[in-house]
Amino acid sequence: MALQAIQPDLAALGASLVAISPQLPEHNRELIRTRHLTFEILTDRSNEVANRFGLRFALPDDLHKLYLTFPLDLEKFNGDASWTLPIPARFVIDQQGVIRHAESDPDYTTRPEPEDTLAALRTLSPVRKT
Amino acid sequence: MSLKAELKALRTRLEAGRSPEALAIMHRAVDDLRKSGATDGILRVGDRAPDFRLPNANEELIDSRALRERGPLVVTFYRGRW
Numbered sequence: 001m002a003l004q005a006i007q008p009d010l011a012a013l014g015a016s017l018v019a020i021s022p023q024l025p026e027h028n029r030e031l032i033r034t035r036h037l038t039f040e041i042l043t044d045r046s047n048e049v050a051n052r053f054g055l056r057f058a059l060p061d062d063l064h065k066l067y068l069t070f071p072l073d074l075e076k077f078n079g080d081a082s083w084t085l086p087i088p089a090r091f092v093i094d095q096q097g098v099i100r101h102a103e104s105d106p107d108y109t110t111r112p113e114p115e116d117t118l119a120a121l122r123t124l125s126p127v128r129k130t
Numbered sequence: 131m132s133l134k135a136e137l138k139a140l141r142t143r144l145e146a147g148r149s150p151e152a153l154a155i156m157h158r159a160v161d162d163l164r165k166s167g168a169t170d171g172i173l174r175v176g177d178r179a180p181d182f183r184l185p186n187a188n189e190e191l192i193d194s195r196a197l198r199e200r201g202p203l204v205v206t207f208y209r210g211r212w
Contacts, residue, residue, distance in 0.1 A: 002133040003206060014201035018192065020184065023210040028187035031211045040192050042184035044207075052180040054171035055207055063159045066152055072212055086207040087169065093179040093194075093203045100202075104172050106163040108209060109141045111133060117204055124202050 004037055006114040013121045020044045022078040022085065045079065050086035055104065059083045092120040100124060179205070 003017060010017050017039040021028075028041040047056040059067070059074075064083050067074060075081045089104035090112045101120030103112040145153060163169070173179065181194045197203050 002136050010204065015204055016197040016200060016202075017204045017206070018194075018197070019206045019208060020182075021208045021210045023212075025185055025187050025189050027211055032187050040186045042186055042192055044182075044184055049180065049182045049184060050207055052182075053173050053207070057163055057168050060159055060162065062155045066155050077210060077212065085209045087163070087172065088209065089172065089207045091173070091179060091205045093198065093205060095198050095202060097179050097181065097198060099173055099175055099177050099179050102173060102175050104169065106169060107160050108144070109137055111137060114133065121202055121204070 002111065002114055003039065004035065006118060007038055009118050010121070013118070015121050016040075018042055020049060020086070022047050022050070022080060024077065024079045027077065044086070046082050047084045047086055053086075053089065053091070055086040055089050056084050057087060059085065090117060092117060092124070094124050179203075 003019065007017065019039065019041045021041070022044050025043050028043060031037060031041060044050055050056045064074075074083055074085075087104050087106050088108060088111065089102070091099050091103075092101035094100050100123070101117065103116065105112075145156070148156070179194075181198075183191050183193045186192050194203060194205075
């Protein structure tokens with residue numbers, strides 16, 4: 001994940017980073033091992049937390065069937081029969097719990113620029129990296 | 131890996147060798163999601179973020195409130211490593 005590259009900047013700004021997906025912890029262990037991630041990656045069963053952020057969606061039937069042929073059995077992968085996923089998104093949350101920056105895009109091949117996340121954090125934090 | 135390189139790898143992994151029919155289904159699902167209004171309910175700047183307690187890779191519960199006490203919190207949602 002490109003987010004790993006900005007970990008030192010996040011730490012300098014006093015910020016924590018967590019990544020959330022519905023996949024089971026065993027897949028997160030694999031991700032940490034192969035990509036050398038140093039931030040927390042969390043398992044959101046049935047996308048319950050994603051739903052509270054307004055991000056959960058159910059896969060259309062044709063996509064569900066297509067994934068099974070890949071083969072990608074989301075039911076097994078996520079330990080959940082709902083065939084739901086989160087819309088990819090990133091939020092910067094201040095210490096009071098208010099969202100200060102929000103980005104999302106249903107296109108799974110795009111991602112927010114890490115620099116935009118850092119810029120949002122710099123407006124919150126008195127600590128600046130020189 | 132840079133973001134650009136990472137996204138190229140992601141697209142290659144997901145889409146390489148897929149039939150035109152398969153790609154059409156994958157792309158239509160993204161378009162439909164965009165048009166469906168499903169994105170209208172996503173929390174915005176100024177909204178209160180829900181707090182959460184979720185298990186990490188070692189199945190230890192991580193509490194967003196404890197993280198917020200230490201400083202700002204960046205939360206990224208992604209579909210999975212596949």
